Amino acid sequence: MKPPICFRAAAWLMASAVALPVAALPVATRDAAPVMHGKANPGAVVERGDVRFTVLTPRMIRMEWSPDKHFVDAPSQVFIDRDQPVPKFTTATRNGEIHIDTASLSLTYTLGSGRFSEKNLTIHSKDLKTAFNWHPGQIESGNLKGTARTLDRYRGDVQLGSGKHLDLGQGLLSQQGWHLVDDSKSFLFDDSAWRWVEKRRCADCQDLYFLGYGHQYEKILGDYANVAGREPMPPRFAFGYWWSRYWNYSDSEIRDLVENFERYGIPLDVLVIDMDWHRTDGLSEDSRYAKEDTFGQPVGWTGYTWNRSLFPAPSQFLAWLHGQKLKVTLNLHPASGVTPSEAQYPAFAKAMDVHDGKAIGIETADKRFMGSLFDTVLDPLRAEGINFWWLDWQQWPDSKTLPGLSNTWWLNYVFYTHMQRADKERALIYHRWGGLGNHRYQVGFSGDSVISWQSLAYQPYFTATASNVLYGYWSHDIGGHMFADDTPENERHIDPELYVRWMQFGAFSPILRTHSSKEAALRKEPWGFPPEVFAALRQIIDLRYAMAPYIYTASREAYDSGISLMRPLYYAWPDEAKAYDADNEYMFGDDLLVAPVAQPMKDGAATVATWLPPGRWYDRNRGDVLDGGQTVTRDYTLDEVPVFVRAGAVVPMNPFSVKKLQDMDNSAVVLRQFPGGNAHTRLYTDAGNSEGYRRGEYAFTAIDGQRDAHAATLTVGPRQGRYPGMPQGTQFTVELPDATLPQSVVVNGKRYARSDDARTGYWQYDGDTLTARISVPALSAGQPLKVVVRFADDAVDIAGLRYRMKRVGAAVEWLKYHWDSQSPLPDDVSLAAQLGRLIDYQPEQLPVLVKAFNTRLAKLSAEVDRSHADTQVKAHFAGMIKAIDKG
Incomplete structure (x- = not known):
């Protein structure tokens, strides 16, 4: 008997596990909790009069100049943990100059010469590829870019109306091998229990961080993560499917929507409810009817009171959604503060000691205002059942009381850390990029992109490049948000092919969330499309859920190493010129190379040229193994995605019975082992939605494999580590895609027989996918697994x-x-x-x-x-x- 059709339909999945070094488990360290250590280890500090140098790593040196000799030990917006292990370095004073040498850098400064300038300070590289000799003021022409606040009204990287190209700013990486972060103007954190923003005392002082790394891109990102804070893991459910639409849904309509997801067998984890959850009276796109409030904002844009005509009983509605195992987020536009029309106004006004009955304007840097907003307005809504907030801030850029403090940046900090302090659940927000340091507060919301092939083609580059500032969790409006103003009326409808291709990119991006503007034609429910489109959409969502163990392991790697889930090719191949030109390609985890289709099909298929880096690569669609160092051009039908897997890789996957990532407990894991090489990897697991992962509450399972035309060997080590709710054992299913018929299968020394039934203790062969599948009975956490499969010496070649x-x-x-x-x-x-x-x-x-x-x-x-x-x-x-x- 065959496996269920949903299992077989996505058996074309070709993914693999993140290749993390299988060493001893990281121990819980003093920085495991979200705390800040602004003061560096004294052994790393070299102070001479009005200058201070701190050797943070062999590749990172902090340089301070202060005319009054008062230096900053408080954590800044960007750099929060300077108390790092002291690297080896030497200090010498010769001819009035101080010389500091690390393994990678040599710094020289003329003592007593004042502010850092090209005349008194130089740093040159030591034994680094891409040698450099740097001085202040030097132009960094080879910067590889960072990211931008929003894609609002962009078609690709071109903004509607202005025609301007999007500025991604500077990232941490440069082909010149160095980068300078000028932290002199950033704000500091005080030492209160809930650390708050404060200004620097010295406006003219210099506070510079020199990053010198040559082509050691991954190492410098790790250095930066250690000093600027780690890239936190989102809760596991965030890697599932998010449904969002700007629409004035009612309680009944949302229930019908959710039931349709269940009826059609489509996984769903997160329900996003846009701004119509609250009263929006006075909000209109027609200038004849639109009104402005006291603060110059559209009336109805800000709101905190449920619209009872749409949601008569919010608590019961939210309880029903949680009964469906859905996480819920609501949209917030807090620009207009709290007005007298809000149900929570009396309590908020009392907390703010306001008695005149007038609207109370927001000030993000006012600790009393923000604390009262949470206490009296937002936390009661959370108590009703809201899991996290979609903070849709797009008003004035800076704080009114602290000019220069980005409201976007600061709101990210405030909302994220408040959730950390108030909840047992893992912190999660959903907002826009505010600048360096904001990588500590995921997830990003990229805004209202224009529906077009150009927008789809640009988003892979945009998303991967954001990893250059550790902003690894962008969430896009998959399918695009809105039509361009010049789109003819008869073209204002969803192009099914474009939508499928965008969903395919979404499945291979950090967050999979569909969204659209409030336009009747923008219906993205999968069941509303023709059968072949529905099948492709369902298949790609199933694929996303199957890949969850691989994605979640990569998320842990990002936390540990600073290497984001989705990143450019030049991280791993910095010496290959083509790695810098492959804007349409990226690595998704350590083993998947993805080049999404971003142009229409011709004669039923789209042609995509993909550069394969050095090594050997398995084509997930063709089933053959290719040598790297070449560009391959292949065609892709509507249900195919250009994905190439490192030959020999092993992927941990979910069985297709997992439809909610909240239910995923890793008690059943599918390991897909690909042909053509060796694998050395591990699988990461934890409780899924707690901050315990920062404190050592997690487990790793080591996996080794080797597969060629003659045999496949897979070894799974005992699980190392513990966390609350950890299953006692795991049932493994080993899959060998594009394999000929096994001659023998031996599991932990026992020979398995072939069976047509998908039952444990046997192996079967799937003719449609040419996959040998071995089902192993559940093993205890401490029990290793060894699977040895041998093929006939004269086995038929089934590549392709x-x-x-x-x-x-x-x-x-x-x-x-x-x-x-x-x-x-x-x-x-x-x-x-x-x-x-x-x-x-x-x-x-x-x-x-x-x-x-x-x-x-x-x-x-x-x-x-x-x-x-x-x-x-x-x-x-x-x-x-x-x-x-x-x-």
């Missing part, structure tokens, strides 16, 4: 066979719809489209069946050409078969 099977099936299906329905197809044509089924019926005949298929494929065009079919039908069919041969 799955691609040919699928394309032949599609060609024959097309032919049937253009054939004389009263006449049967030639026998060999019908049989050529059913190789997978024939293998399922007689797997032991695999070599004979493959040989017969290849023979039939070679003569398919001739078979049809001899028929009575229309000349144009013959020609089109022949073209489809010829394309398979070229592939």
